[in-house]
Amino acid sequence: MRALLACLAVIVSMAAARAQDGDAPESFQIGLSTNRVAISSDFSGADLTIFGALDNADQLLARQGRYDIIVVLEGPARPIVVRKKTRVLGVWINTQSQSFTSVPVSYSVATTRPLQDVTQPQIYRQLALGSENIFLRAVEEEGQRDPEKVAEFTAALREQKREAGLYNERVGGVQFLSPSLFRATVSLAPNVPVGTHRARAFLFRNGTFVKETSAQLTIVKAGLEQRIYRTAQENGLLFGIFAVFLAVVTGWLGRMIFKRD
Amino acid sequence: MGIYLPIAELSVNMLVLLGMGWAVGFLSGMFGVGGGFLITPLLIFYNIPPAIAVATGANQVVASSVSGVLAHLKKGTLDFKLGTVLLLGGIFGSTIGVFVFAFLRELGQLDLVVSLLYVGLLGTVGGLMLAESIRALRRAKGGHVASLRKPGQHNWIHRLPLKMRFRTSKLFVSVIPVLGLGAAIGFLASIMGVGGGFIMVPALIYLLKVPTNVVVGTSLFQIIFVAAYTTIVHAATNQAVDIVLAFLLMIGGVAGAQYGARAGQKLRGEQLRALLALLVLMVAGRLAVDLFVPPASPYSLAIAGGM
Numbered sequence: 431m432r433a434l435l436a437c438l439a440v441i442v443s444m445a446a447a448r449a450q451d452g453d454a455p456e457s458f459q460i461g462l463s464t465n466r467v468a469i470s471s472d473f474s475g476a477d478l479t480i481f482g483a484l485d486n487a488d489q490l491l492a493r494q495g496r497y498d499i500i501v502v503l504e505g506p507a508r509p510i511v512v513r514k515k516t517r518v519l520g521v522w523i524n525t526q527s528q529s530f531t532s533v534p535v536s537y538s539v540a541t542t543r544p545l546q547d548v549t550q551p552q553i554y555r556q557l558a559l560g561s562e563n564i565f566l567r568a569v570e571e572e573g574q575r576d577p578e579k580v581a582e583f584t585a586a587l588r589e590q591k592r593e594a595g596l597y598n599e600r601v602g603g604v605q606f607l608s609p610s611l612f613r614a615t616v617s618l619a620p621n622v623p624v625g626t627h628r629a630r631a632f633l634f635r636n637g638t639f640v641k642e643t644s645a646q647l648t649i650v651k652a653g654l655e656q657r658i659y660r661t662a663q664e665n666g667l668l669f670g671i672f673a674v675f676l677a678v679v680t681g682w683l684g685r686m687i688f689k690r691d
Numbered sequence: 692m693g694i695y696l697p698i699a700e701l702s703v704n705m706l707v708l709l710g711m712g713w714a715v716g717f718l719s720g721m722f723g724v725g726g727g728f729l730i731t732p733l734l735i736f737y738n739i740p741p742a743i744a745v746a747t748g749a750n751q752v753v754a755s756s757v758s759g760v761l762a763h764l765k766k767g768t769l770d771f772k773l774g775t776v777l778l779l780g781g782i783f784g785s786t787i788g789v790f791v792f793a794f795l796r797e798l799g800q801l802d803l804v805v806s807l808l809y810v811g812l813l814g815t816v817g818g819l820m821l822a823e824s825i826r827a828l829r830r831a832k833g834g835h836v837a838s839l840r841k842p843g844q845h846n847w848i849h850r851l852p853l854k855m856r857f858r859t860s861k862l863f864v865s866v867i868p869v870l871g872l873g874a875a876i877g878f879l880a881s882i883m884g885v886g887g888g889f890i891m892v893p894a895l896i897y898l899l900k901v902p903t904n905v906v907v908g909t910s911l912f913q914i915i916f917v918a919a920y921t922t923i924v925h926a927a928t929n930q931a932v933d934i935v936l937a938f939l940l941m942i943g944g945v946a947g948a949q950y951g952a953r954a955g956q957k958l959r960g961e962q963l964r965a966l967l968a969l970l971v972l973m974v975a976g977r978l979a980v981d982l983f984v985p986p987a988s989p990y991s992l993a994i995a996g997g998m
Contacts, residue, residue, distance in 0.1 A: 470695065511992070512991070513799050513990065513991050513992075513993065514989050515986055515991070517985075523800070590992050593988075621702070651695075656697075659698060662934075663930055666930050669932065669934070670925065670927055672934075673923075673937060674753055674923060676938060676941075677751070677753035677754035677941055678754070678757050680754045680938070680942065683945070684941075684944075684948065685758045688948075688949040
C-alpha cells in the first residue's frame with residue numbers, strides 16, 4: 431500500500447499592494463500542514479507532497495516558465511563509516527575505512543526541470559545543492575591527510591546512498607498549479623530514517639539563485655512501532671526476556687495447533 | 692503485503708518472511724536442528740543487517756526448538772541430565788561470544804568472521820557427515836545393519852577423568868568433553884545466531900556416541916536455553932532483536948516444524964544424515980561464493996559507533 435502523505439499548504443498571501451512594484455523581490459514560502467509524519471507497520475515508502483507559494487513574481491517571466499524551483503528533503507545527519515573491501519588471500523575483507531562526521535541519512539530532490547537546465551554547476555556547488563554537492567566532512571586521521579582517499583570514499587558514499595534509494599532525484603517533481611502556487615512531490619524511501627528532516631526550497635529566476643526557504647518535518651515511528659523501538663533501546667534486558675517468552679509461547683502453541691504425530 | 696520492522700528500520704514483505712520461516716521450520720523439524728544456520732544467512736540475503744539477523748535468528752530458534760522438544764518429550768527421547776551439563780558449558784561460551792560479537796562489530800569485521808565461521812564449520816561438518824552417511828548407506832545396501840554404536844569401541848574421550856553416568860543415553864563418560872562441547876557451541880551460537888544444532892547433532896553422534904534417537908531431542912532441549920540466553924544478552928547489549936521480524940519467522944517456523952518432524956520419521960537415520968549433510972554443504976557453498984567472488988561494490992556503509 432502506498433500511503434500518500436499529503437501535507438496541505440498553509441498559504442499566506444502577501445500584501446497585494448506591493449505586487450505592482452516592478453523590482454520588488456519575490457516572496458517565496460513552503461508550508462506543511464503537519465510537521466509530523468508517522469511510519470506505521472504497512473509503510474513501504476511514500477510520496478510526500480509539499481505545497482508552496484511564489485508571490486510577487488514577474489508575470490512575464492512566470493508565463494515564460496523562467497522560474498525554477500528545487501525542493502530538497504534532507505534527513506537527519508549521522509556519523510558514517512565507509513568501508514572498502516579488498517582481496518586478501520582470495521577472500522574479500524574490509525581493509526580500509528573512512529569516517530565522515532555528519533552525513534544526511536537521506537536526501538530527496540524534486541525539481542521543475544532537469545538540474546543541468548536550471549543553472550550552472552558552480553552555483554549548485556556554492557549552494558551545496560544536489561546529492562553531488564552536499565558537503566561531506568571527512569574525519570581526518572591524525573598526522574595523515576590523504577585527499578585522494580577522501581575523494582574516493584566520498585564518491586563511494588554518494589553512490590551507495592543513491593543505490594539504496596536514500597539519495598534520489600525527481601525531475602518534474604515540482605509543478606506550478608497556478609502562476610503563484612506550486613506543488614512538490616518528494617520520495618520517501620521504504621528505509622527512510624526517523625528523526626527531524628528539513629524541507630528546503632530554492633527559487634531560481636532565469637538561472638540565477640533568488641532565495642531559499644525551509645520548513646521542518648519530523649518523521650517518527652507510529653504508536654506500536656515507536657513503543658517497540660523505545661523499549662528495545664531503553665529496556666533491553668526486559669525486551670529480550672519478553673522476546674524469549676513470546677518465542678516459548680509461540681513454540682508451544684505451534685505444537686498444539688499443528689501437531690502431526 | 693509489506694510490514695515495517697521497527698528495529699531493522701525497513702519495510703519487508705510479510706509473506707516472504709512467513710514462507711522463509713515455514714521452510715526452515717520444516718527442515719529443522721525433520722533434522723532436529725534449530726534452523727538458525729539457515730535462517731541467519733537467509734535474512735542476510737534478504738537485506739536485514741547482519742547484526743539484527745544474528746540476534747533475531749536466535750530468538751526464532753527458541754520457538755522452533757520448544758516446538759520440537761515437546762514432540763520428543765512425548766516420545767521420551769530426551770536426556771535431561773546430558774542436556775543440562777551441555778547447557779552449563781553453553782551459558783559460559785555464549786557470554787564470551789556476545790562480547791566478542793560486539794568487539795568485532797566495532798572493528799567492522801563482524802560480517803567477515805560470521806561468514807568465515809559459517810563456511811568453515813558448515814563445510815567441515817557437512818563434508819564429514821556426508822562421507823559417513825554415504826558409507827552407512829552402502830553398508831545398509833549390502834545387507835548389514837547400520838549402527839554407529841559398536842560395543843567395546845572407545846576413543847580418547849572415554850579415557851578422561853570425572854566420569855558421569857547418563858542413563859537415557861546409555862552413556863558413561865567424563866564431563867570435561869561434554870562441558871567443552873557445550874561451551875564451544877554456546878560461543879558459536881552467540882556469534883553466528885545459531886543454536887548450534889548442526890554442530891551439536893554430529894558431535895553427540897560421532898564424538899560421544901550418543902544414540903541418534905536421543906541426540907535430536909537432547910540437542911533441541913539445550914538449544915532452547917542457549918538461544919534464549921543469547922537472545923536476552925543480545926537484546927540487552929546490542930539492541931539487535933527485532934521482535935516483529937522474529938514473530939513472523941516463528942509463526943512460519945513452528946507450523947513447518949511439525950510437518951517436517953512427520954516427514955523425518957519416514958526416512959532412515961543414515962538417509963536423514965545424508966540429506967542434512969547436503970543441505971549444510973549447500974549453505975556453506977552459497978556463503979563461500981560471497982567470500983571469494985568479487986562483490987558488486989567493494990564499499991559498504993555503517994553508522995559510526997553503532998549499527
